[in-house]
Amino acid sequence: MGKTVAEKIFDAHFVDNPCEDIFVIRLDAVFCHEITTPVAINDLVSRGKDRVFDPAKIKAVIDHVTPAKDSKTALQGKIVRDWARRNNIKDFFDVGRNGVCHAIFPEKGFVRPGYTIIMGDSHTCTHGAFGAFAAGVGTTDLEVGILKGVCAFQYPQTLKINITGKLPPGVFAKDVILSVIGRLGVNGATNKVIEFAGPVIENMSMEARMTLCNMAIEAGGTCGICYPDQTTVDYLWPFISGEYASKEAALAAFEAFCPDPDAVYADEMTLDVSDLSPQVTYGYKPDTVRPVSEMEGTPVDQVYIGSCTNGRLEDLRVAAAVLKGNRIRDSLRGIVSPATPDIFTKALDEGIIKIFMDAGFCVTNPTCGACLGMSNGVLAEGEVCASTTNRNFFGRMGKGGMVHLMSPATAAATALAGHITNSTLYSA
Amino acid sequence: MKNFNGEILFLDRADINTDEIIPARYLTEITKEALKPYLLEDLKFDGFDPAKDIAGKQVIITQSNFGCGSSREHAPWALEVNGINLVIGESFARIFRQNMFNCGMMAVALSKEEIDRLFAEFSGSPATLETDFANNRFTIKGNNREADIGFSISGFDRALVEAGGWVDYADVNY
Numbered sequence: 001m002g003k004t005v006a007e008k009i010f011d012a013h014f015v016d017n018p019c020e021d022i023f024v025i026r027l028d029a030v031f032c033h034e035i036t037t038p039v040a041i042n043d044l045v046s047r048g049k050d051r052v053f054d055p056a057k058i059k060a061v062i063d064h065v066t067p068a069k070d071s072k073t074a075l076q077g078k079i080v081r082d083w084a085r086r087n088n089i090k091d092f093f094d095v096g097r098n099g100v101c102h103a104i105f106p107e108k109g110f111v112r113p114g115y116t117i118i119m120g121d122s123h124t125c126t127h128g129a130f131g132a133f134a135a136g137v138g139t140t141d142l143e144v145g146i147l148k149g150v151c152a153f154q155y156p157q158t159l160k161i162n163i164t165g166k167l168p169p170g171v172f173a174k175d176v177i178l179s180v181i182g183r184l185g186v187n188g189a190t191n192k193v194i195e196f197a198g199p200v201i202e203n204m205s206m207e208a209r210m211t212l213c214n215m216a217i218e219a220g221g222t223c224g225i226c227y228p229d230q231t232t233v234d235y236l237w238p239f240i241s242g243e244y245a246s247k248e249a250a251l252a253a254f255e256a257f258c259p260d261p262d263a264v265y266a267d268e269m270t271l272d273v274s275d276l277s278p279q280v281t282y283g284y285k286p287d288t289v290r291p292v293s294e295m296e297g298t299p300v301d302q303v304y305i306g307s308c309t310n311g312r313l314e315d316l317r318v319a320a321a322v323l324k325g326n327r328i329r330d331s332l333r334g335i336v337s338p339a340t341p342d343i344f345t346k347a348l349d350e351g352i353i354k355i356f357m358d359a360g361f362c363v364t365n366p367t368c369g370a371c372l373g374m375s376n377g378v379l380a381e382g383e384v385c386a387s388t389t390n391r392n393f394f395g396r397m398g399k400g401g402m403v404h405l406m407s408p409a410t411a412a413a414t415a416l417a418g419h420i421t422n423s424t425l426y427s428a
Numbered sequence: 429m430k431n432f433n434g435e436i437l438f439l440d441r442a443d444i445n446t447d448e449i450i451p452a453r454y455l456t457e458i459t460k461e462a463l464k465p466y467l468l469e470d471l472k473f474d475g476f477d478p479a480k481d482i483a484g485k486q487v488i489i490t491q492s493n494f495g496c497g498s499s500r501e502h503a504p505w506a507l508e509v510n511g512i513n514l515v516i517g518e519s520f521a522r523i524f525r526q527n528m529f530n531c532g533m534m535a536v537a538l539s540k541e542e543i544d545r546l547f548a549e550f551s552g553s554p555a556t557l558e559t560d561f562a563n564n565r566f567t568i569k570g571n572n573r574e575a576d577i578g579f580s581i582s583g584f585d586r587a588l589v590e591a592g593g594w595v596d597y598a599d600v601n602y
Contacts (some may be wrong), residue, residue, distance in 0.1 A: 006438040016601070016602070018583075018584055019582065019583035019584050019587070020583060020584065020585070020600070022582065024586040024602065034556060035455050035456075035500075036499070036500065036501065038489065039458060039459075039460075039501070042458065047595075049599075064455075065456070070456070072457070072458075073456050075458065076456060076458060079458070094511070095525050118501060120501070121499055122497065122498050122499040122523060124499075129540075136499040136523055137499060137523060137527075138499055138500070138501035138504070138523060138524075138526065138527035138596055139501040139527075140501060140527065140530035140531060140593060140594050141526065141527075141530060143593055143595055144595055144598040144602075147595075147598075147599075148597065148598055150602050152584070152594070153546065168440075185497065186493060186496055187443070187444055187492065187519065187521070190493070190519065190521060190522055191522050220493070220496065220521060220522065222601070224524055248518070285443055321525065322593045372447075372452040372455075372498070373451070373452050373453060374453065374455070374456075387439045389448070391497060392442050392446050393447045393448065393497060394447075394448070395447065395451060395470045396447055396452075396470065399451065399470065413474040
């Protein structure tokens with residue numbers, strides 16, 4: 001019987017099958033940030049087990065509130081910083097070198113096809129874009145991962161989603177995934193891995209695939225997975241050129257983690273995106289999705305462009321193309337947060353940052369802060385934000401605030417109009 | 429083993445997310461105890477007032493997909509420090525469910541019919557639940573009624589509860 005991507009990865013990382021369908025697997029990487037790791041570190045210390053299973057396989061960043069906004073967040077950063085130093089964790093990204101975890105770790109080449117990765121962060125599913133099994137976990141799973149390099153999961157069931165047709169101009173990976181979540185519902189993929197397949201995915205950049213996989217969790221999915229291909233190899237080549245004789249050799253090795261033709265899926269669905277229009281959420285759950293045209297005119301107080309979903313260079317380029325030469329409405333604030341220092345630098349070099357600033361945007365350092373209402377753009381009660389992030393829960397970006405999720409193009413157009421609207425840049 | 433008995437808090441809404449269970453603004457805390465005053469602070473629906481309804485409760489009965497959203501284990505911790513170690517619902521988000529058992533707590537799924545019955549017969553007046561862990565049974569009393577309902581959890585979940593959580597289990601086994 002053929003295997004899915006996740007089944008192949010699980011079988012290659014088998015440690016134990018303690019009972020029923022529970023599999024303990026070996027981890028290739030454990031990612032850490034300063035919000036969910038300190039309690040694990042403190043617990044390890046109190047147990048007299050302040051060590052890590054392999055310092056080279058642990059990557060850590062301060063990203064949620066950075067630079068620290070108060071004494072409490074300063075302490076969280078310090079706990080992670082001190083721990084990384086004393087445990088010889090070389091890949092630790094401190095203030096100035098830090099970025100949003102799910103943007104900076106792939107950018108550094110830490111994610112490879114076939115890898116198993118956990119992190120104390122639900123959007124860890126992002127890294128499945130590389131053909132990896134990457135899952136968000138809680139602090140206890142993280143703690144055991146740090147100490148033992150293993151994690152327990154149900155043997156994966158997979159939902160395969162074929163994305164067919166051709167994306168119309170002005171419609172992006174964000175619109176595709178919002179549409180998918182709208183169809184699946186917020187628990188439509190619970191306990192399942194989602195494989196994204198089909199010609200639309202094959203034509204997507206790694207950035208777009210990460211946007212897609214990033215929101216698998218919003219349908220309850222354990223991980224979103226795209227098949228490793230030439231695009232994956234090209235992205236990773238600077239990091240793997242010493243490991244493979246050629247790109248062809250790398251591709252051949254990575255293709256071992258594509259599904260077998262006779263793989264068995266828990267479910268399959270097909271979505272033809274040829275007629276898809278830009279999408280936006282209207283409620284307090286990510287599955288409350290409708291076309292932007294139906295939300296036209298909804299006033300907003302803030303526009304936020306950034307996050308692990310849509311804070312990458314490609315996203316900033318799209319938003320800048322919409323903004324170029326225009327000013328955002330005085331009735332709202334625009335905030336952009338390039339997701340990593342490298343993205344920030346490239347956006348500077350390309351003149352993108354100047355376009356944002358000329359348009360009246362506030363440009364912040366790379367951070368998760370605004371997305372979850374912790375810093376750098378928290379909403380006041382009753383305010384509305386048009387956002388390129390991934391969650392629209394009530395109060396997510398600030399107590400009593402409302403969030404409408406959308407693509408960077410729609411967010412930029414909304415900033416110019418002062419209310420939710422489609423970008424005219426892409427109209428025929 | 430933790431306590432799985434006590435007064436029931438009925439939360440009659442599906443898809444209660446971990447931002448509602450414990451808002452991100454409190455994730456700057458590094459002790460579990462510090463989360464105690466903020467449990468369910470952002471949960472808003474008719475018939476629920478976190479300021480009045482949580483005190484004294486030790487079991488939650490709710491609808492489907494409880495604990496969706498963020499992976500924050502602060503959600504089970506906020507429950508734990510309020511004396512709530514058992515959540516019963518129609519279904520749970522994967523990470524939240526695992527976090528509960530990883531902490532030696534329980535998230536137990538019952539059928540929609542059973543959940544509907546518990547809401548119909550017991551919500552709205554004081555009710556208590558008793559767990560017979562060895563025999564997989566809940567006894568619910570209140571509203572001049574009594575219900576006896578069987579439940580099932582996996583052998584792994586059971587082992588985690590008995591071990592006191594995943595760290596202790598993994599330390600022995602891996």
